[in-house]
Amino acid sequence: MSATTAEAVRRLCAAGELRSALAQLARGAKAGDGALDVAACTALVHACCRTGDLAEARRVFGAMPRLGLAPNEVTFTALIHGHFVRGRREEGFAFFEEMRRGGVEPNIYTYNVLIGEWCRTGEFEGARRLFDEMPAKGVARNAVSYNTLIAGLCRHGKMKDAARLLETMRKEGIRPSIVTFNLLVDGYGKAGQMSNALHFSNQIRAAGHQPNALTYNALIAGFCRARDIARANRAFSDMKERGLAPTNGTYTILIDALARGGDMDKAFEMFADMGKAGLEVDVRTYGVLVHALCMEGKMKDARKLFQSMEEKGVKANSVIYDIMIFGYGREGNSYKAMKLITEMRKNGLVPNFASYGLTIRSLCNDGKCPEAEALIKDMVRAGLQPNESVSQALLNAKARQGSSTSNFFT
Numbered sequence: 577m578s579a580t581t582a583e584a585v586r587r588l589c590a591a592g593e594l595r596s597a598l599a600q601l602a603r604g605a606k607a608g609d610g611a612l613d614v615a616a617c618t619a620l621v622h623a624c625c626r627t628g629d630l631a632e633a634r635r636v637f638g639a640m641p642r643l644g645l646a647p648n649e650v651t652f653t654a655l656i657h658g659h660f661v662r663g664r665r666e667e668g669f670a671f672f673e674e675m676r677r678g679g680v681e682p683n684i685y686t687y688n689v690l691i692g693e694w695c696r697t698g699e700f701e702g703a704r705r706l707f708d709e710m711p712a713k714g715v716a717r718n719a720v721s722y723n724t725l726i727a728g729l730c731r732h733g734k735m736k737d738a739a740r741l742l743e744t745m746r747k748e749g750i751r752p753s754i755v756t757f758n759l760l761v762d763g764y765g766k767a768g769q770m771s772n773a774l775h776f777s778n779q780i781r782a783a784g785h786q787p788n789a790l791t792y793n794a795l796i797a798g799f800c801r802a803r804d805i806a807r808a809n810r811a812f813s814d815m816k817e818r819g820l821a822p823t824n825g826t827y828t829i830l831i832d833a834l835a836r837g838g839d840m841d842k843a844f845e846m847f848a849d850m851g852k853a854g855l856e857v858d859v860r861t862y863g864v865l866v867h868a869l870c871m872e873g874k875m876k877d878a879r880k881l882f883q884s885m886e887e888k889g890v891k892a893n894s895v896i897y898d899i900m901i902f903g904y905g906r907e908g909n910s911y912k913a914m915k916l917i918t919e920m921r922k923n924g925l926v927p928n929f930a931s932y933g934l935t936i937r938s939l940c941n942d943g944k945c946p947e948a949e950a951l952i953k954d955m956v957r958a959g960l961q962p963n964e965s966v967s968q969a970l971l972n973a974k975a976r977q978g979s980s981t982s983n984f985f986t
Contacts (some may be wrong), residue, residue: 582613589619594627601636605643614640618651625658630667633658649675653686660693668693681713688720695728700737703728719745719753726756730763735772738763754785761791765798773798789815793825800833808833822853828861835868843868857888863896870903875912878903894925901927905934910942914951926958933966940973948973 581604588597597620617640624633637655640647652675659668672690675682682690687710694703707725710717722745729738738760745752757780764773777795780787792815799808812830815822827850834843847865850857862885869878882900885892897920904913913935917927932955939948948970952962 582616585613585616586619589616589623592623594620594623594629597623598632598636605639614645614648614651617643617645618648618654621651622654622658625654625661628662630658630662630664647678647680649680649683649686652680653683653689656686657689660689665693665697682715684710684715684718684721687715688718688724691721692724692728695725695731698728698732700728700732700734717748717750719750719756722750723753723755723759726759730759730766733763733767735760735763735767735769739772752783754780754788754791757783757785758788758790758794762794762797765794765801768798768802770798770802770804787818787820789820789823789826792820793823793829796826797829800829803833803837805833805837822855824850824855824858824861827853827855828858828864831861832864835864838872840868840872857890859885859890859893859896862890863893863899866896867899870899870906873903873907875903875907875909892923894920894927897925898928898931901931901935905931905938908938908941910935910938910944910947913938914947917951917954921954921958929960932958932960933963936962936966937969940969943973943977945970945973945977 581600584600585597585604588594588600601616601620617636620636621633624630624636633655637647637651640651652671655671656668656675659665659671672682672686675686687706691703691706694700694706703725707717707721710721722741726738726741729735729741742752742756742760745756757776760776761773764770764776773795777787777791780791792811795811796808796815799805799811808830812822812826815826827846831843831846831850834840834846843865847857847861850861862881866878866881869875869881878900882892882896885896897916901913901916904910904916913931917931917935920927932951936948936951936955939945939951952966952970955962955966
């Protein structure tokens with residue numbers, strides 16, 4: 577592959593023209609170009625991983641030795657990260673082992689990717705082993721290394737360990753970023769320790785940063801979780817006074833808290849304010865309100881709000897459909913629940929197990945056995961197996977009607 581071929585491959589990868597880049601590499605390799613370029617092959621591996629074409633990434637990687645090219649730490653890191661992102665963690669770790677066997681030393685990015693994957697699954701021994709290995713291997717840890725480990729610890733509720741790591745970070749001379757503090761504010765908020773969340777939010781300014789929307793969202797969510805709506809509202813007001821525009825997330829957090837607290841008037845007032853602020857209301861915000869209405873048994877209002885989504889150009893997802901189906905099933909309206917299941921399937925969405933089960937049992941209670949049978953068959957086609965409760969509901973319904981049940985579940 578000549579220098580011009582290598583340059584063309586890199587340029588095509590940067591432009592997102594992956595197929596053309598692969599063809600260019602194949603032509604260069606076939607022509608037996610003498611000047612070979614690891615960077616171009618690495619760019620191809622990275623581009624393939626980014627698009628999710630892991631098989632093609634592995635083919636390019638496998639071709640490199642035949643072209644006289646040795647994959648470097650950047651090549652391996654792209655492959656490892658690509659496999660982790662697609663949930664292929666065993667293969668990702670296998671590439672790391674291959675990397676080490678080949679004498680290729682991990683760089684800072686490799687370590688951060690690996691630490692992140694161990695943290696994702698809560699396997700902190702593996703994460704900490706790599707984290708502690710970095711200085712011994714001459715790789716200086718950076719803020720991302722610390723933030724990755726702190727994020728994992730916070731996500732799994734290990735707040736004392738996360739706070740201790742912040743102190744270690746400082747002792748090592750690495751300045752905590754706003755991301756570091758936001759992780760701790762959010763983690764302590766989720767743990768219900770709002771005094772600690774406030775402590776770290778106050779440290780933000782002391783460290784020379786300014787709280788941002790994520791800081792306030794974490795505080796507001798923490799107060800809402802603690803059912804302290806008064807302090808959540810004060811944080812919301814303080815946010816606006818400091819010139820920070822509330823996000824979709826900010827409004828949704830407050831709307832959810834108000835709705836769960838039964839203050840639907842205030843929740844809808846906040847919903848209207850969200851539109852006035854020029855924010856596009858997304859499916860999650862609609863879902864919060866629809867869920868609250870369904871739980872209160874206000875299905876006419878829930879249906880009206882659900883239908884208004886289409887008018888606003890918001891596409892309903894499976895979660896909000898399941899909420900509506902649950903609401904109708906709960907009030908015993910089997911026909912409307914079944915109609916929504918049919919609508920979901922037409923839209924390429926799969927109802928969850930609870931939606932199918934609740935609707936089938938409701939149909940059975942109404943004596944609509946043929947409809948219940950059809951829905952059970954649809955459930956099986958969707959890859960969900962009816963449990964004993966669903967099966968028994970149909971058997972009981974048919975027994976009440978004096979119908980034969982011997983052939984359906986055989």
